[in-house]
Amino acid sequence: KTYNVAILGATGAVGQEMLKILNERKFPIKELHLLASKRSAGKKITVNEKEYIVEETTANSFDNIDIVLGAAENDIAKKYLPIAVEKGAIVVDNSSAYRLDKDVPLIIPEVNPQDIKKHHGIIANPNCATIIALVALQPLHAYAKAKRMVVSTYQAVSGAGVKGIMELQQQLAALAHGKEVEIQTFQHQIAYNLIPQIGSFDENGYSSEEMKMQNEGRKILNSPELAVNCTCVRVPILRSHSESIMVEFEQPIDVEKARELLANAKGVKLVDDPKSNQYPMPLDTTDQDLVYVGRIRKDISTQANALSFWCCGDQVRKGAATNAVQIAELLIEEL
Ligand code: A2P
Structure with missing residues (x-):
């Protein structure tokens, strides 16, 4: 058919x-x-x-x-x-x-x-940042149930569409030739900069993009109680988002188990060999569909069942x- x-x-x-x-x-x-x-x-x-x-x-x-x-x-x-x-x-x-x-x-x-x-x-x-985070989180969540997340995102300019990509490229070219940059799509110059604002801010000081991680995450995982604290940052990267994620789970889960689950998960590539400098990077995840996950480690700031990891994925494709x-x-x- x-x-x-x-x-x-x-x-x-x-x-x-x-x-x-x-x-x-x-x-x-x-x-x-x-x-x-x-x-x-x-x-x-x-x-x-x-x-x-x-x-x-x-x-x-x-x-x-x-x-x-x-x-x-x-x-x-x-x-x-x-x-x-x-x-x-x-x-x-x-x-x-x-x-x-x-x-x-x-x-x-x-x-x-x-x-x-x-x-x-x-x-x-x-939302693209939500997709990339949850593809990485799902295998761990299915095993130990996530209850709280602290996320920082490093989001590519492609999230703002063709005009976002062009704005970064034009600004880099302008600066290379000693010309003034033009700012139209983002609130500030994005070339050689970071902008901690994606969308508009609510009365609590969170941006609309930051609240999507919580609200969409709760709906997709069918976890209405999931607590999420997110900071979304626009970075001068063309089309892959990166995210630093700390997750607190209801059940115990250690680093070895997390690696095993992620190594066998759908849509994920485990890239986690810090001793040989292997971890996910946005350049490597461009133009393909897997979410790369690495830097998996126990959260040393708490006695809770908590892990930290880093993931990257192509925003335009999987996102x-x-x-x-x-x-x-x-x-x-x-x-
Ligand atoms: P167009 O290229 O004709 O403006 P992006 O987010 O990458 O900027 O893409 C937005 C998409 O939405 C483009 O394909 C754009 O088409 C389309 N679009 C914008 N305005 C309209 C409209 N009034 N009716 C249909 N499509 C629209």
Whole structure:
């Protein structure tokens, strides 16, 4: 069986990667529609030697579509995805617009594939930093149940889309030629800098990105009590996020056991040989789908059952496009 698939936001960083991944994983496509704004209508995109023409998104774009992959911002998702559902499509959306809705499953295929059955037309793809953390955490959580996490993220500019990637590249080029940098996408210069703000701040001083780790993490792990303290930082890295994570577990778990579990976990590559300088780094996780985990050690600051580790993953792939295509693959197993 083959399916009519539309990508909403096909010209963006995530949309472009979805195209590549659908092709790579040989998703059974009948017709493929590339939807974007009016600005991109008519633009030609070649995939696997086949040329596609980008279409302006309108309500009619979703006629006869079986599966929509959403790779656009929240406002565009809210405007078009309910129309797609009304017309009978099933949507896998990468925006945060529907993630916490009760009747919208929030899925990481390695963590909670069973929840997909509860969908009512929309399935949400989690936040990229949350996906990368939970792919690494899941094998440990299944063994010892996580109860508290302290996370610091080091997030690539690709999280802000094509314009984030271009802003870093343009600033580095400008600085190399002694020119003034232009700041449009991020709050401050990102080249040679770190920005401890992703999203807007709440009344407690936490950013919207930081609260996603807790709120989405609770929903995906089905752990409403999970306590998360997160600091999200934008770093001048192109497309892999890195995260430092301390987890306190309900049950005992030692470093050896954690290594064994992670070595055998789906979607994970254990890279943990500090004596020979082997640990995950964002350059090594670029353009592939595994979350690399290493630097696993006992938390020496507490008597609790707590471990610290470090993980990296490609934000555009596993953090967004690959996870969405994997969800679509689970969907067609059900259809
Ligand atoms: P366009 O390239 O035509 O602006 P990114 O997050 O990488 O910037 O990507 C955002 C995606 O959302 C792009 O594909 C962009 O298309 C698309 N988009 C932006 N505005 C609209 C709109 N009004 N209708 C449909 N797609 C849109």
